[in-house]
Amino acid sequence: MLVGHCALLHITILADFQRKLNMAVRKRGKSWSARINWRDANGQLHQMEKGGFKTKVEAEQYSVEQQYLHTKGVDIESNPVFADYFHEWWTTFKKPHIRHETQKRYETNDKIIHQYLGDVKIKRIKRLNWQQFINDVCKTRSTTTVRLLNRQFRACVKNAVADGLITLDFTQGVNINGNDANTRKPVFLSYAEAQTLLRTAMDDRDPTVPSTYIIIAIILTGARVGEISALKWHNLDIKKHTIAIHHSYNSDIKELGPTKNTASYRTIRINTKLIDLLQEIKIDSKDGYIFQEAATGLPPANRTINSKLQVIMRHAKLDKKDFTIHSLRHVHVAILHHKSVDWMAISKRLGHQNLSMTLSVYAYYIDEDKRKSDKEIEKKLDDLFI
Incomplete structure (x- = not known):
């Protein structure tokens, strides 16, 4: 009875979500696709479709997830390349207000993120991916340098959360252990x-x-x-x-x-x-x-x-x-x-x-x-x- 009740609840929630977003799933060849339609606050119609699901259930589950994110205020349509988003963010929010030395650090990190992550879109990046990136840059940079690097990117990611592009900060809790072998030590005098x-x-x-x-x-x-x-x-x-x-x-x-x-x-x-x-x-x-x-x-x-x-x-x-x-x-x-x-x-x-x-x-x-x-x-x- 409990299983039947849960199944009925799932069908009811799914039907409710589908009415709100006009969601539909369909089979295309050997795979399934999910199409979502909705109107914004101005009444403008938006449409998003994603395919490649192996089963109808997977397509429906994706549709439900997108509905949930939409109700949480997430922009489910936009998914910019993270490196491009970082560049636009720091040149708009930071560049007019920072010292020349700090600007050069942002420019360096801008090149690093384009080099390492290239065209990877922001919604594809998980904490595991970010830790792998940090591990890579730690091989040739000091711990202090990597901490400063991660701090800049984390501020950008928090901005992405505020923009509704993503729900979680994938830079949070990252472990940083840089290469300090060639770090210049302070010189003290007596x-x-x-x-x-x-x-x-x-x-x-x-x-x-x-x-x-x-x-x-x-x-x-x-x-x-x-x-x-x-x-x-x-x-x-x-x-x-x-x-x-x-x-x-x-x-x-x-x-x-x-x-x-x-x-x-x-x-x-x-x-x-x-x-x-x-x-x-x-x-x-x-x-x-x-x-x-x-x-x-x-x-x-x-x-x-x-x-x-x-x-x-x-x-x-x-x-x-x-x-x-x-x-x-x-x-x-x-x-x-x-x-x-x-x-x-x-x-x-x-x-x-x-x-x-x-x-x-x-x-x-x-x-x-x-x-x-x-x-x-x-x-x-x-x-x-x-």
């Missing part, structure tokens, strides 16, 4: 080495060479090179001893852009010596940049700053492979850590989004603190027996 670098830069400074002053400013502020290069005189408050970091300068396209994230939009305190140093290079100009080359009135290119840094490193007799202008932020942290500045204060000063990000980057210093603490604990316990 406090003594940081002092040597700063003194050498001070000795090498020339008011006509803004690159050296940028290097000194990063050491004393921990700001990113783009943030320092973007500074204009109105960002400096001499009375309050602060600089307002509200932009980032891209030396490739010679334009100001937004900071890396909302946490990077900040105002930080600076010391008197840095204010005095900035006064040495003050030039009145149309654009008002603090650090500007005489010929252009614009900040120097990153490669120019980096070249100057390598000269200073040689003069300081500091042999550090892969030490770049970004490494100067680590120098600032080395100084503050040595002076026992709180990690939360350091995190805010660097413009990190949260403390955990700071602690993960500077785990080297955390481990160093733990080693010192362990020795102190050991000594204090031994003192009990004296």
Whole structure:
């Protein structure tokens, strides 16, 4: 009786769905096809047909599934190529509002998804397919790179869910384990080495060479090179001893852009010596940049700053492979850590989004603190027996 009741219920539901969508199944040769007709909110007629079903039951089941998706607000008619959908999504929603560096990352991922998934349509992609894709890109890319890649694609997939193209996020719960063998590790300096670098830069400074002053400013502020290069005189408050970091300068396209994230939009305190140093290079100009080359009135290119840094490193007799202008932020942290500045204060000063990000980057210093603490604990316990 129960089986008969379920069968009757199935027939009733199917008949109801067929009335709503005007569904029909028919045999075409050796296989079955399902045709679905419906009208949208404007009364426009739509039709969709799919064939290749082995049995009439399979065709009817497909029709019921489509009806269910339709009632859930899913666009059962549209099924774009995912790579094309990603391109349209990021160029429309992201490109007008992101930094040049972020745009280049989207462009790279755009090429990757076209290369790997080609003409695969979005409704064909399942979590298994996505995990296989991620496994493939993990073979030649670092874990961090793949995480950033998946984050961009996941935002796109969430948009597809909101658009009613699909019901589930197939990027959710993916396992990421990239190839970190060739990942460049951060280069840290000791406090003594940081002092040597700063003194050498001070000795090498020339008011006509803004690159050296940028290097000194990063050491004393921990700001990113783009943030320092973007500074204009109105960002400096001499009375309050602060600089307002509200932009980032891209030396490739010679334009100001937004900071890396909302946490990077900040105002930080600076010391008197840095204010005095900035006064040495003050030039009145149309654009008002603090650090500007005489010929252009614009900040120097990153490669120019980096070249100057390598000269200073040689003069300081500091042999550090892969030490770049970004490494100067680590120098600032080395100084503050040595002076026992709180990690939360350091995190805010660097413009990190949260403390955990700071602690993960500077785990080297955390481990160093733990080693010192362990020795102190050991000594204090031994003192009990004296």
